[in-house]
Amino acid sequence: MNMPRKMASWHCFQKSLVRATNRGKSMKFSQLFLPVLKEDPAEAQVVSHKLLVRAGMIRQVTSGVYNWLPFGLQVLRKVENIVREEMNRAGAQEVLMPMVQPAELWQETGRWQKYGAELLRFTDRHEHESCLGPTHEEIVTDLFRRNVYSYKQLPLNVYQIQTKFRDEIRPRFGLMRGREFMMKDAYSFDENKKSALESYATMRDAYHRIFKRLELDYRMVLADSGSIGGDHSNEFHVLAATGEDDLLFDPNGDYAVNVEKHDAENCPVAEDQLEKAKGIEVGHIFYLGTVYTDPMEVKIQGQEGNLQPVHMGCYGIGVSRIVAAAIEQNHDEHGIIWPMALAPYHVGIIDLRPDDEACKQAAEKTIAALSEKGLTYAHDDRAEKPGAKFATMDLIGLPWQCTLGPRELADGLVEWKNRRTGERTKLAVGELPAELSNAMAVAA
């Protein structure tokens, strides 16, 4: 190499920078911790649980508690990022609150008594009682009252994406009802009800954007407020046969309701016009009013210098549950079919003969073409039989597959397959299907 020394090291630095940037975005199967299973795990009942385990995304540690493996974590992060972007766009600010919470705050609201056995309590070495956070109204309200004093600082909306723990009576269905799970929880603070309902509407709109971006078939329904309290709430459900909730909705209008909340007497739509569907609850938003701020004696100063109550709203999204719900809604007999927005990688490169020179070159060209478009890929470079590679790629559900093999490469062609439609096309090496080429532009 006749490059000046400085140049050479700069060149190397750039290369390593690129490698570092791409780390986690693209991967070789031969190096990936992706333990796939041919058979369904005995303990799994629902399809999302079976496929999450078979596709090497999660492994159970104990009842309702899971390890996230690299492939699964990629998807979880995709969901998180979409949620995060839309929360930020809606003006909410990200914080991170603790999992361990002192009993005193829960005693202030009376929930230390009311919450029941689902609240996992424990005592530390100082005989001090604590719990693992199943939700954060107490913590966030305490944070607020210690730091916000004036109407001028409102409205305020903070959120976090964090691990929650609820000691469920019966965890089940894998990620659907775990004890430990990932949740996005947001909390809004306003100086009056009118403003609080505007904050509520802002969050509601953000939720619609989130579920659209996640490419999921969902419904927003009227809901019961449950134990959280408050008098106004909507749930967001992903439609799926395995859903635990029954929904009623007007296919020609906006009206939709959880049957728990349904009241035939006051329903604005004729009973026979309503359609039924099963839903998986993945989001729930509440107007809380002052149910937490009153007992915790939260007051702010208004324009006249008077002390006035604070109106809250809280807004949850079951981030890890969305991963399961997405699979319930997007799979076939061969495995998962990821929407582009959630796919751990956009393209799976099925390299039938990684030892073959033509395949090597084709893989390089394909990778270059994908990188140029900002698409990520997983490269199956294992020395497996073709059938095993096809089956694995179908199972893990990357939206596009590109098969490189000596047969087609003799004519300079590779085969592209759309995982969802099964449609196959033969294209020149390095050429991408138009649909895929456009995908990134559409997403952006």
Add this chain to the structure above:
RNA sequence: CGGGGCGUGGCGCAGCCUGGUAGCGCGUCUGGUUUGGGACCAGAAGGCCGGAGGUUCGAAUCCUCUCGCCCCGACCA
């Protein structure tokens, strides 16, 4: 918590009724032959049968207790 089921190499299972010292398929490792929809041959590794106690000459198998997991019900993102 009430009702039901199940714990046997990494995964899926058989063996248990009728005690005699653990087997099958997949996966893994070595070598070779293969290579377009889960290959073949030849070798090999890997299990105190969830745990404790008991019965017995002898327990995966019978008895008691215990722990864990799954399913059905009341609760929830």
